[in-house]
Amino acid sequence: MPLAMNRQVRLKSRPQGVPQAEHFEIVEAALPPVHDGQVLVRNIYLSVEPAMRGWVNAVGNYSEPVAVGAVMRSFATGRVEASRHPGFRPGEYVTGMFGWQDYAAVDGAAIQRKVEDDGLPLSASLGVLGINGVTAHYGLLEIGRPKPGETVVVSTAAGAVGSCVGQIAKIKGCRSVGIAGGAQKTALCTGLFGYDAAVDYKAGALAPQLAAACPDGVDVYYDNTAGAISDAVMERLNVGARVVICGTASVANWDPPPQGPRVERHLLVNRASMRGFVIFDHPEHGALARRELAQWLREGRLQYQEEILEGIEQAPDAIAGLYRGENLGKRLVRIAELD
Incomplete structure (x- = not known):
C-alpha cells in the first residue's frame, strides 16, 4: 500500500563546490496527483552521481541548476503504482529522472525505459545498465x-x-x-x-x-x-x-x-x-549500449560493484561521500523493498 506521505529530499541552499548534507532537507509532502498521460512511480533505488555537483551549483553547466526548494534531480528506478498512460501498467518497473523522493507522478516521456525481467538485479538499471x-x-x-x-x-x-x-x-x-x-x-x-x-x-x-x-x-x-x-x-x-x-x-x-x-x-x-x-546528448545510443553490456554481464566478461545505502536519510550526504572517496563502485540509496 502507498505511504501516507511522500518524503522528498529538497535543495535547501545553493552550495559552492561539492554539496554537503546541510545543503539539503528532508520534508514530507502529500502524495502527488496522477493526471491523464501520467504514471505514479514508487521509487526503490535512488542514484548518486558525481555529476550532481554540477546540477546544484549556480555556475553554468549543461543543464539548468536545480532550484532552491526543489526536489533533488536524480535518476531512480521504481515500480508503477498507478497509471493513466496507455503504455504503462501497475506493477511494471521503470527508470527515469524521478528525483530523490518516495513517489513521482511523471509524464510518460519522463520514463527512460521499462526494466524488463531479464534475470539481472534491478539495481543494475541505474549503474552498469544505466x-x-x-x-x-x-x-x-x-x-x-x-x-x-x-x-x-x-x-x-x-x-x-x-x-x-x-x-x-x-x-x-x-x-x-x-x-x-x-x-x-x-x-x-x-x-x-x-x-x-x-x-x-x-x-x-x-x-x-x-x-x-x-x-x-x-x-x-x-x-x-x-x-x-x-x-x-x-x-x-x-x-x-x-x-x-x-x-x-x-x-x-x-x-x-x-x-x-x-x-x-x-x-x-x-x-x-x-x-x-x-x-x-546521445539518447539514441542507450539501447545499443545496454544490449551489449547485458550480454557481457551474462557471459561473465563484465563485472560491477555497488554500494547501497539504506534509507532516504542517507541521501543528503551521499554526493559529498563520493568526493570524499568513500564509495567502492556505484553508489545507490535504497528507500523501498522489492515486492
Whole structure:
C-alpha cells in the first residue's frame, strides 16, 4: 500500500563546490496527483552521481541548476503504482529522472525505459545498465575508438563509469591501465575489474608510476578527473592519441588555476585529439549500449560493484561521500523493498 506521505529530499541552499548534507532537507509532502498521460512511480533505488555537483551549483553547466526548494534531480528506478498512460501498467518497473523522493507522478516521456525481467538485479538499471554503463560505452567506443593492442588509461578507474571503461577496453583487445586513489581501489582495479596495471595517485610519484605502467605510451585516455592526474597522462600521449573528457572531478569549484600545464603542445606534437561529451546528448545510443553490456554481464566478461545505502536519510550526504572517496563502485540509496 502507498505511504501516507511522500518524503522528498529538497535543495535547501545553493552550495559552492561539492554539496554537503546541510545543503539539503528532508520534508514530507502529500502524495502527488496522477493526471491523464501520467504514471505514479514508487521509487526503490535512488542514484548518486558525481555529476550532481554540477546540477546544484549556480555556475553554468549543461543543464539548468536545480532550484532552491526543489526536489533533488536524480535518476531512480521504481515500480508503477498507478497509471493513466496507455503504455504503462501497475506493477511494471521503470527508470527515469524521478528525483530523490518516495513517489513521482511523471509524464510518460519522463520514463527512460521499462526494466524488463531479464534475470539481472534491478539495481543494475541505474549503474552498469544505466547512465554509468552507457556513458562508459559511448565515450570509449564512439570517441576513444580503441584498437586491439592499444593502451587505454582510465582515471577514477574503480568508479561506476571508469570500471566499466577499463573492462570494455579489455573486451576490445586493449591493454588497460587504471588510475585510482589508495591500495584498496587499485587492488579492485587489477582484481575484480581485470586491469593490466593500476596506478595509485595518492602514493605520490605519479609520473614514474605511469611510465612503468605505460611503457609504450598512451593511445586512449578516458578522463574523469582533469587536474594534476590528467597533466601527468598528457605527457605520455602517443601520436594519434584520443583523449575523452567525461568529467572534472578533481576541480573542486569549477575554477581551475590561472597558471599550470597546458595541453596544446601535447596535442599538436602528437597529432592527438581531445573531445568532451555529455551522454544526455546521445539518447539514441542507450539501447545499443545496454544490449551489449547485458550480454557481457551474462557471459561473465563484465563485472560491477555497488554500494547501497539504506534509507532516504542517507541521501543528503551521499554526493559529498563520493568526493570524499568513500564509495567502492556505484553508489545507490535504497528507500523501498522489492515486492
